Amino acid sequence: MIKAACWPRTKQRHxxxxxxxxxxxxxxxxxxxxxxxxxxxxxxxxQIRLAAGWALAEVFIEQSHQPGVGLVSDGSAIR
Incomplete structure (x- = not known):
């Protein structure tokens, strides 16, 4: 029952x-x-949204930076 009406338009969602x-x-x-x-x-x-292809899986990407190096929004590094 949840799967049938989980993710249509907002007004029709259960x-x-x-x-x-x-x-x-x-x-x-x-x-x-x-x-x-x-x-x-x-x-x-x-879980239902993911199985039906309505949502993306949550992915965690660990970020590692060298000590003392900061990244600027344009991708360049500053020290």
Whole structure:
């Protein structure tokens, strides 16, 4: 259900509240709390976007500079 309406235009996207309401209405999930659904949606939404090709993976590139050398925005080094 989250995957089906996770990333269309903003006005059509399922919010955690809408997912919770649909769970209760369609599946009778009375024992599920809103906080649990909200946490699950928040955790799964980036995974779904990445799997569907809607987002890029987060990449960490460690930067290393020689001591005493600063880089200027145009790429030149100053000492």
């Amino acid at each position: 919010t955690a509240k809408r997912v919770f309401d649909r769970r209760v209405e369609e599946h009778g999930a009375a024992g599920v709390s809103y906080g649990l659904v909200r946490a699950d949606v928040g955790k799964r939404r980036p």
